[in-house]
Amino acid sequence: MQVILCEPFVAKPLAFFIRSEGKTVAKTWMCLICGWIYDESTGAPEHGIAPGTPWEQVPMNWTCPECGARKEDFEMVEI
Ligand SMILES: [Zn+2]
Numbered sequence: 618m619q620v621i622l623c624e625p626f627v628a629k630p631l632a633f634f635i636r637s638e639g640k641t642v643a644k645t646w647m648c649l650i651c652g653w654i655y656d657e658s659t660g661a662p663e664h665g666i667a668p669g670t671p672w673e674q675v676p677m678n679w680t681c682p683e684c685g686a687r688k689e690d691f692e693m694v695e696i
Contacts, residue, residue, distance in 0.1 A: 643656065643657040643658035643669075644657050644671075644672060644693050645657070645693070645694050645695070645696050646672050646691040646692065646693050646694065647691060647692055647693075647694045648681045648683065648684065648686050648690060648691055649686070649690050649691065649692055650681065650684045650686040650690055651681065651683045651684040651686070653681050653682065653683040653684070654694075655672070655675075655691065657669065657670060657671055657672060661682065663682075664679075664682045665679070666679070672688075672691075672693075675688060
């Protein structure tokens with residue numbers, strides 16, 4: 618009898634370090650699941666994110682207030 622162990626492969630970096638040469642360019646991120654928009658300049662104060670918070674500094678465990686999607690389900694968009 619053969620036993621095959623199958624563990625889920627979880628190997629994601631805990632943090633990304635993005636350097637931006639001192640520029641303060643607010644970006645906009647959209648939830649790919651429901652279309653909710655996160656604007657770095659306005660943040661999401663009602664959801665615990667202060668205005669002006671860069672996307673990189675939004676906690677990794679933060680989720681979309683509309684549908685609960687994770688940060689990795691968001692994509693930067695140009696408006
Ligand atoms: Zn969403």
